[in-house]
Amino acid sequence: MCNFFTGKKMTSFSKRKHLLFHTAIAFFGCIIFLFLQDQASADPVYENPKEIPWHISALSVTFDNARDLYVAEKEVIITGGKTRLEADYVEFSNKTKDAFAQGNVILISGEDSISCNAMNINLETEIGTINKGSIFIQKDNFYINGANIRKTGKFTYSAEKGSITSCSGDSPDWKISGRNVKVTIEGYGTARDAVFWAKEIPAAYTPFLIFPVKTKRQTGFLMPGISNSKRKGYQYEQPFFMAISENFDATLYADYMSDRGTKTGVEYRYILDNKSKGSVFFDYLEDSKTDDGTAGTENYSFSGTPQRTNTDRYWFRMKHNQALPNGFSAKLDLDVVSDADYLHEFQDGFSGYRQTKTYLETEYGRSLDEYDQTIRKNRLNVNKSWSAYVLNMDALWYDNVNLRRQDGDDTTLQTLPAVQFDAIRQQLGNSQFYYTLDSEHRSFYREDTTSDLVKGQRTDFYPRVYFPMRLNKIFYFEPSLGARETIWYTDDFTSEDGDSDSLRTRHMADFGAEISTKISRVFNTDNLFAEKIKHEMIPKIQYSFIPDVGQGDLPIFDSLDRIAEQNRITWSLTNFFISRKTFVTPEDKEIRTYRDFAYAQLSQSYDIENQKENHKEPFSDILLTSIINLNEFVAVNMDISWSPYDNDYNIFNIGNTVKDKRGDALAVEYRYERDLLESVYSEIDIALTDQLTAYYTVEKNLEDDRTVRTQAGFILKKECWTVELAAAETKDDSSVGILVTLHGIGEIGNGPKKILVSDPRYQNWRMNL
Template identity: 20%
Template sequence: MTAHHPLAASNHACRSTGCSQPQGQQRFKRTPVALAIAVVIAANVQAETSTESAPSQAQASISLSPQAVDYPYLNWYPRTLLSEPEQAALPEFCSGMYIKPEIQPLGTDVIVAEADEAQLDKAGNAFLRGDVVMQRDSYLLQGDSVSWQQQQGSGQFVGAVSIYTPWSTLHSKEALFSDQGLGQPANLNLQEAAYALPEYHMRGEARSIETRSNGKIRLEQASMTFCEPGQNDWDIVASSINLDQKRGIGSAWHTRLRVLDVPVIYLPYYRFPIDDRRTTGFLDPSFAINGSGQLEDLQTPFYFNIAPNLDATIIPHHLLDRGFLWESQLRHKTALLGDGELNYGYMNHDKTEGDERWLINYSQQGDWGKHWSHRWIYNHVSDDSYLSDMNSASGINRSTHLPRRGEVHYRNRNWSATVLAEGFQTLDNSLTLADRPYQRLPHLNLSYQTLSASEWQFEQTLQFTRFRRQQNAYINGMEQNLTGFDGLYGQRLVSDSRLAWDKRWSFAYITPSVDLRYRQYELSHNQRSTLDADQPLSERYAVPRYKLDTGLILERPFDWRGSQLQQTLEPRLLWVKSPYQVNQTLIPAFDSGNKTVDYQSLFSGDRFTGYDRLADLDQISLGVTSRFQDDTGTELLNASLGRIHYRRDRHVVLNAGDEVNHQNSSATIGEINWYPTEHWQLFHTLEWDTYDNFARQKRFGVSYNDDQNHMVSLSNHKLQTINTTTGHPDTQLHQVDAAAFWSLTDRWALTGRLLLDQNQYDSGERRPDSRVMEALAGFEYQNCCWRLQVLYRETSPTETDLNASNSTDNRHSLMFSIQLKGLSTLGGGTDSILSQSINGYSRRQYHDY
């Protein structure tokens, strides 16, 4: 039957089950209690009912989509009802998935209904009984019976009530719907309700849910969880929840986090955000446990939303054996200065050290229009051990210098300019004043570079820098003063010009160039009487440099065991000539150092970094690289081999007293990278000294990383120099690093790392407390609603006390991390540590909502 009323009813139609394709899982990033209930209810009350006196014939003929009226409870589909692709995408530890309801919108303001029986009176009131289905646009309501009062614009649903939207599902024993007029949200009251958000894999229950047209929602005796139906490993419950959609704020009373129905965390009152707007309130707590099973650090951060462009976080710590540490973070955004962040830590009295301890860190960066930008950073700590002692994860901190820097940059198409001021706080007390870096107060740089498509290229760099360094200080209880050459400071002017012709073909290139490098120094000293008589305080010189860089790119296809491959052969030659400038060691090496040696450094045309040493050069670098690629362009192997041939001795050295190099060739450097399969990589680097017949540098390793959370790496790194007294190599660095994260199943995984110091120490030399620089061992277990990581960690931070018998300390910790999927993570930062320690971990496959 069809009634002449906006509420159309017809005999019960045939229905069938329908389901949509599963949506991509997204992590739900709100704060704990009933985070998405506002989304559920808001979606369900936006449908407006029409108050027209009679429908058109087209409106009266609208019928319900058969597949949209028969869904599983809360739209949860067990694995057996899923398609093969859906089952394949589901982790082994999940027994099913939510699927969003597939509802075809009506595209009209009328309400269409179907029922086994329908009664209408002259006033427009209706009573529907037996498998009632009502649809309002994209909102679908079901119940055993519905009583609709036309004058009040309200309906009462009784018995097995279900409400479906494209993004949510609700079930209750009774629901009251009250229309507030066209274009206005309706009021809804649900009793004994259960709800689900299929897209977020979230569900919950409430004794009552009440919504109002002003956007406020109230829930009584409510709960929420991301666990599967029938598996309440954890949930959040609250006696009362109030949600204000207009303000984007929720509040809850008597909030409990329950694990297996046992309360483990209680908050009498809790405020939280229900949308992307920031809200003042507590953040997730974290903790760390040491090797003795003691609670080493407990943090309970509190967040302040001060203004749209300003917020702050206060983090009270309780550190075992030390006391309370108060940390705070203030962040701001401004139109003029960009983004800024201030971090401050303060401990009034360290029970272990007996001192006041603190940290200040400030950073700022931003843009001024299209061409200007700036960056600032300031660091200051109360003592050398602060960063290691106050690290809750007992991690390694090997920082020797904390930067303090301010920069302003200008850049357009060809020009760039920089104004910089830079200083440092040195944390390593084993460094004398003479070994500490210079401050740059200020540093000015102006550069020009041709960026056109012309083969002719011109570059120009102008710099002015004033270098300063602390002249006296108390270090390890002893006064140190810089005298003689070590006490020199001053200013430097740099002018570097380069003209090049860059000609390239598909098979070759040739780039001749000429450089003119000019330096001018004005030096000073606080104690000139300590200087040598022949020490100049003013120096200037210009040194040319000539270069010819050329190479070939040869290719050949070939067949390898039925596969079509391509090999390249890329020989390269670099000729460099620059005259010898005398007395450069009479100038301090303000920012210069020896270059790190690798294959690419053979073709840099210099052997120093910075601007204070202009190398005397008359050399030819020869090298060759070969690559093997498959028919898709994927590189399977690359290998390089090269060395430098010198035509004269190298007289320019970094420091006075360094030996002049008379050898007529450099060490031979070889590098190889092999990718035997998509997941395997093997690499090897060798720097071989042909004069003394030893390996100056040797690195080799192997790694495996697939898309099933299997990652393993093993590497060995060794650096040696020749001892001129004994004629034998001395080891400067020798480390072995093995790391792995291996998923045994979807549920279980093992992880570990071992970083070993393999140096051989002399009898009187300070050595580490343990050869283990870092060790990790742990496991991971997860199911569909939580993940647990347990990690044992051993570290060896540098010992800053030079009177200690060992160069490092040894620390142990036991870390726990419990992730309530879709909600938050409690415990230490195990994921962060594993990302830093295990190659590929940051790209692991990750299951969350």
């Protein structure tokens, strides 16, 4: 997969194909119009070369007055503006600014340079010829070599026979040679009869090649993606980037799949100010395959999703942040997909689910629903924060993909709108009391209703008061009291006892208390790991009481409508481990560093109400949560729930990662929930050399002894190129791919891309698998 400029696409939310198509065309048209407007109104600023003074220094300089010509020899240096010419011998015309240079010639223009045996060039126009030369573009470490190179402008070059590479040295690891090579810096290069060389071996040929030579954001084609899979066939994905203006850009995609058709897409990104920005994505495919239950179509289905009879497929997603007057801000999240199979099908690729999710999490700090969720959240939020209060106003629409396609009764609960006003914990006046406030008003809507699933409104007001105190300067004790008032208004709800009143109320109070202390000790270890280790232990006992309040006559919208009785004591023991190490700088200055390298918490609850009712199991599971990061090479995470009655685990999740300085790594994640799931994910990376790494990953469902996904491959990293060869297989599909990254040009290929465990991006990559 290759991408010079990150981005995603946009999708339409209409059911009708013609509306989707015309929406896409209109959006494309707007982008092109904006692009053309920007190009027409651009007003570039040019430096006038004729105003640049030129300076000559050498061991020997003579001047021919008749020809207005300087002849300089030995250690010649000519400078003017951002241009510098060095050579053993130079003839320089003061009138035309033509220069002939030979012998160890170096021409530096900005950050780029040309080295050659001899050169004829005009220093004002930078047009000329280069004999046996090499052009170096610093930002991308990019070389253009040729026996006779023509410099046709300040940023343009051509050669009848030439080569390009980003590798240094006389024998580069790779190069592309060809005839009629033309290169435009911040543009594109072309070559006819192009040959890709691996060292001295010709590895590939193409009659014509176009490649980007860009260090800045510019309109043009990006490197394509090429792959092959069982479900899609041969796949070629071509992105086209449009730099509309400094604050607006777009990427258009054409994704050809030999077995499915061509998927088109667009992603549009904009920045309105430093607090307002947005990204819009849309993809559309007229799929040549369906899953309608007829012979052969089962190859295009996914387990756990209904049959897909539609051929018009799309995905629309959008995120927008907007600063509003008076300190308010707004956030908009949209996510509408054509069918339940779409995100299963298109997880990879430039505009796939994983790429989109990673981008949105990075840019906006907000994610997408998981790819297998068929009820997808759309949200508009307007909020304001003060030092002690927070106001949130929401409109939430949950798009039920399956029900929308089936045209059945849709009882999905929507919230239009919701208003929340909360007070964070703060002192009550000048007293010793503190308080918090949770309050909200929600208006619930359903397109279709039943006797139980109704529309309505609910207001909830929940203040809580705390009285923290110290006991003998050792213990921290804090009782608290909460009061909750909830009001419902419904038009069509009738309770089990036949009560059809529109207005209903609930009054509740609850009481809580906690007592804790802190115990710590510092151990002198004086070893390579740490000089000192501090162990901090916090034992705590909490009590919570919620009385039994009858709620059977109330409507049910969410969990707030049924608050269970509670009379519970919880104990917990929390441990923190902090290491200290001292480093001495070259200036003999001592710097102390502290690191939280381990955390562990044990907890359990005792249900007094269950004991009163002679229940035999008043104790909850014993919970253990632990995080250990001994150093950058060893990490362990654990989450355990153990039943004291069954003498067995209800939950057992553990993950560990072990790495070394070579790049070898082992990662294992085991997940278990009794009667629900048991799975293991493991990965091993082996650094065969300092440049070549082999890896293998496997995820298994141990509950039914089924392999969920396997992937294996090699990654070879060199100074000027990287290649990844990978194969992946799931229950529904298999794919192979090769990804070649030629540094300075981009990535060629597609397929199951991999982030190694030793890479800092690994955890984020794993989360989005």
